[in-house]
Amino acid sequence: xxxxxxxxxxxxxxxxxxxxxxxxxxxxxxxxxxxxxxxxxxxxxxxxxxxxxxxxxxxxxxxxxxxxxxxxxxxxxxxxxxxxxxxxxxxxxxxxxxxxxxxxxxxxxxxxxxxxxxxxxxxxxxxxxxxxxxxxxxxxxxxxxxxxxxxxxxxxxxxxxxxxxxxxxxxxxxxxxxxxxxxxxxxxxxxxxxxxxxxxxxxxxxxxxxxxxxxxxxxxxxxxxxxxxxxxxxxxxxxxxxxxxxxxxxxxxxxxxxxxxxxxxxxxxxxxxxxxxxxxxxxxxxxxxxxxxxxxxxxxxxxxxxxxxxxxxxxxx
Amino acid sequence: xxxxxxxxxxxxxxxxxxxxxxxxxxxxxxxxxxxxxxxxxxxxxxxxxxxxxxxxxxxxxxxxxxxxxxxxxxxxxxxxxxxxxxxxxxxxxxxxxxxxxxxxxxxxxxxxxxxxxxxxxxxxxxxxxxxxxxxxxxxxxxxxxxxxxxxxxxxxxxxxxxxxxxxxxxxxxxxxxxxxxxxxxxxxxxxxxxxxxxxxxxxxxxxxxxxxxxxxxxxxxxxxxxxxxxxxxxxxxxxxxxxxxxxxxxxxxxxxxxxxxxxxxxxxxxxxxxxxxxxxxxxxxxxxxx
Numbered sequence: 223x224x225x226x227x228x229x230x231x232x233x234x235x236x237x238x239x240x241x242x243x244x245x246x247x248x249x250x251x252x253x254x255x256x257x258x259x260x261x262x263x264x265x266x267x268x269x270x271x272x273x274x275x276x277x278x279x280x281x282x283x284x285x286x287x288x289x290x291x292x293x294x295x296x297x298x299x300x301x302x303x304x305x306x307x308x309x310x311x312x313x314x315x316x317x318x319x320x321x322x323x324x325x326x327x328x329x330x331x332x333x334x335x336x337x338x339x340x341x342x343x344x345x346x347x348x349x350x351x352x353x354x355x356x357x358x359x360x361x362x363x364x365x366x367x368x369x370x371x372x373x374x375x376x377x378x379x380x381x382x383x384x385x386x387x388x389x390x391x392x393x394x395x396x397x398x399x400x401x402x403x404x405x406x407x408x409x410x411x412x413x414x415x416x417x418x419x420x421x422x423x424x425x426x427x428x429x430x431x432x433x434x435x436x437x438x439x440x441x442x443x444x445x446x447x448x449x450x451x452x453x454x455x456x457x458x459x460x461x462x463x464x465x466x467x468x469x470x471x472x473x474x475x476x477x478x479x480x481x482x483x484x485x486x487x488x489x490x491x492x493x494x495x496x497x498x499x500x501x502x503x504x505x506x507x508x509x510x511x512x513x514x515x516x517x518x519x520x521x522x523x524x525x526x527x528x529x530x531x532x533x534x535x536x537x538x539x
Numbered sequence: 540x541x542x543x544x545x546x547x548x549x550x551x552x553x554x555x556x557x558x559x560x561x562x563x564x565x566x567x568x569x570x571x572x573x574x575x576x577x578x579x580x581x582x583x584x585x586x587x588x589x590x591x592x593x594x595x596x597x598x599x600x601x602x603x604x605x606x607x608x609x610x611x612x613x614x615x616x617x618x619x620x621x622x623x624x625x626x627x628x629x630x631x632x633x634x635x636x637x638x639x640x641x642x643x644x645x646x647x648x649x650x651x652x653x654x655x656x657x658x659x660x661x662x663x664x665x666x667x668x669x670x671x672x673x674x675x676x677x678x679x680x681x682x683x684x685x686x687x688x689x690x691x692x693x694x695x696x697x698x699x700x701x702x703x704x705x706x707x708x709x710x711x712x713x714x715x716x717x718x719x720x721x722x723x724x725x726x727x728x729x730x731x732x733x734x735x736x737x738x739x740x741x742x743x744x745x746x747x748x749x750x751x752x753x754x755x756x757x758x759x760x761x762x763x764x765x766x767x768x769x770x771x772x773x774x775x776x777x778x779x780x781x782x783x784x785x786x787x788x789x790x791x792x793x794x795x796x797x798x799x800x801x802x803x804x805x806x807x808x809x810x811x812x813x814x815x816x817x818x819x820x821x822x823x824x825x826x827x828x829x
Contacts, residue, residue, distance in 0.1 A: 238562045240559075252568060252569075255563060255569050256563070256567075257562050257566070273588070275602050275620075276600050276601075276620035277620040282599060282821055333712060336819050530821060
């Protein structure tokens with residue numbers, strides 16, 4: 223770089239010292255200027271981080287977070303659920319925490335999010351060639367990455383919901399329908415307030431080495447007074463028998479309905495179906511009833527989280 | 540200050556450029572205007588579409604944020620957009636709706652519009668779907684073949700005694716700003732929110748051929764039932780459908796759609812203004828060229 227002191231050129235007293243590139247780009251590239259005065263040409267196009275309504279400056283669709291794992295999934299907070307109760311909970315967390323404060327405060331203020339969409343795909347690889355009972359655990363996180371339904375003062379029997387995953391009954395699809403639940407607690411009882419849902423990956427006796435999978439979740443917070451989450455899931459079936467087609471399932475949940483809930487301002491966790499805080503993202507952790515086939519078996523995965531918000535004027539981050 | 544680029548670094552150009560006097564607080568794109576002013580403005584770069592250098596993909600054409608209940612929830616291409624209905628090859632509608640009334644056979648329906656004119660026409664429909672919990676659903680099945688002012692081409696979901704029934708709502712925002720209570724007057728609660736549905740629907744916008752492609756629609760229905768005010772029942776329902784409708788034969792109205800009306804059968808047909816909807820709809824479109 224050659225330094226061009228703009229305040230020493232010409233007759234005017236400029237104040238922005240800039241460092242210019244010493245070589246031209248080999249092709250037309252975008253120019254950038256940073257706070258240190260470095261003028262660069264980079265092969266990094268302007269990224270589309272959100273969509274505005276055509277012709278306006280109103281933002282509605284936002285790319286919140288992307289997490290790509292090349293090999294196995296990484297350890298995440300041990301506070302997240304892993305039905306193996308392993309020391310290292312493996313998975314991913316996607317949410318607003320990596321966004322600039324200006325974006326978070328403008329677009330993700332309380333109640334501004336209309337719905338969240340998570341699209342994920344990847345590969346499951348049984349290290350021993352037998353990935354049984356693999357599954358994903360889905361948890362809603364707040365802006366501190368804590369599970370939203372993790373309050374410890376909840377009374378028994380409330381703030382939980384049925385997360386039911388249904389599969390096709392077709393005999394060409396190795397799925398008889400698995401029922402899993404959005405438990406309150408790690409042990410699956412309805413006490414406490416530890417919410418998660420599960421998508422099952424493999425069937426009992428599944429015997430395959432590599433299985434692609436797809437996961438699509440839509441989460442709507444608060445609407446009608448309760449959060450709810452629904453999604454679709456598909457993965458390869460048992461490749462030991464090629465007559466089996468892909469496994470697929472879909473599910474939906476929202477908290478059970480007791481007679482009423484309170485506004486968050488009340489701070490009263492004893493009320494029903496109270497999330498305690500606004501969602502800021504999701505965690506996907508892995509699990510299996512067979513510990514040897516836990517999260518390390520999931521790889522080459524991509525998780526992309528977008529949010530749809532109430533039309534909001536664009537801010538500069 | 541003005542710097543003659545042809546006097547610096549032995550360049551041969553002759554375009555005078557004006558360098559910025561201030562640096563941005565964070566890394567920003569550099570822009571040059573027709574006067575040669577180089578700036579790194581703090582204004583954001585806004586996109587309304589996904590596309591390549593030569594072709595435009597999905598464009599966010601409009602968003603309707605309907606705060607209060609209305610009988611006819613219409614969304615149209617935003618006035619600020621440069622696109623018109625004839626430019627659009629296909630629409631995608633992401634919708635999240637609540638209704639204020641229960642009612643037998645009170646379906647959520649979709650009507651294509653050209654301006655204020657309903658261009659719904661008789662369509663042939665077919666669908667296969669799946670629903671869970673004890674409410675049958677007609678997502679796309681038996682799609683309405685009605686025309687005229689209150690016609691509609693597509694059932695979004697069957698709300699019969701199920702998903703509707705919001706007795707009172709100050710505005711749609713309130714449903715997201717607080718956990719709204721189920722009605723419990725003994726606790727001093729005054730509002731109850733008992734139903735809603737959301738999903739995604741595509742629409743092929745041909746002049747002579749129109750269809751709602753048989754893609755997998757995911758429609759989640761929040762079903763209300765008084766028995767769900769217990770600890771043992773969850774008020775939920777989920778429906779998926781492979782539903783499609785298509786026009787066969789001559790068209791009734793060859794205008795292109797530039798918007799849609801979301802409504803209910805009981806309300807839209809003019810039978811009752813008390814069957815209303817509120818919510819948010821995002822409308823995307825793929826332009827035919829460019």
